[in-house]
Amino acid sequence: MIHSQPATNATRILAGLLEARTGQQIAPSRYWRIQTALAPVLKAQGIPDLDALVAVLSDPDNEKLLQESLDAMLNNESFFFRDTAMFAALRSEAFPALRERRAQRKTLRIWCAGTSTGQEAYSVAMLFDSEREKWVDWKIEIVGTDISASVISRAKLGRYSQFEIQRGLSVDYMLRYFTQDGEDWVIDPRLQAMVTFREDNLLKPRGDLGRFDIILCRNVLMYFATETRHIAYSKLERSLENDGMLMLGAAETVLGHTDLFSATRELRGLYCKAVTGKTGQSIFPSPLG
Secondary structure (H helix, E strand, C coil): CHHHCCCCHHHHHHHHHHHHHHCECCCHHHCHHHHHHHHHHHHHHCCCCHHHHHHHHCCHHHHHHHHHHHHHHCCCCCCCCCCHHHHHHHHHHHHHHHHHHCCCCCEEEEEEECCCCCHHHHHHHHHHHHCHHHHCCCEEEEEEEECCHHHHHHHHHCEEEHHHHHCCCCHHHHHHHEEEECCEEEECHHHHCCEEEEECCCCCCCCCCCCEEEEEECCCHHHECHHHHHHHHHHHHHHEEEEEEEEECCCCCCCCCCCCEEECCCCCCEEEEECCCCCCCECCCCCCC
């Protein structure tokens, strides 16, 4: 089995490059993924094996190929409404709470960090559109970022295969928000206009994105080492409004990883900024309101 292939010097170097540039780790037990992920790059470039690729990448003039190789190794798994319970919490708890808190200014900013090919950000847009009578006269801004230029390009297109469109979407939403174009499905331009996609590194941001009312950073930090995870949490904390909310993946938690955030007692699966000097104490007023 390919899973049992031993680590080589080339796979160690490539895994090290991935972590240094993106923060994303590949466990030694999963080094087999590197060969699988880079096979198309090797074929396209006419490079015989990973050892030869490492030699080519050692030349600073091959930065473009390095970026292409890193993109190929990144875990870009995504699908619409991934972890339905989390989206249910957004619809039933987070968004109503923020609607009350932002009633005066009627603006809401949402950041989807590690957005991959855009399904998460577009799923958020669908939540708002499906209840648009509640958001009349509101300015809803959704920003999706990812370190990979290739997935951001795909996200901007809003074009998905039959396989991708069927993952997580109900038939109702598929027909309501997408139009079939040949073998692909293209998202409604109204929803596309709700989302801004840009290439950005969570660890080394290119610019200030501003502050957000809610940040979705799901299934991203689980691939980070302790040190890089701390850097990421600091960036997320600075980017979140003082009474904003952070949503992590279903298998992720702030407990034992950072004292910058605290679980909210009021909102399931969501985190808020911790009170300074009081680790674990929610900054949210209680009761909610």
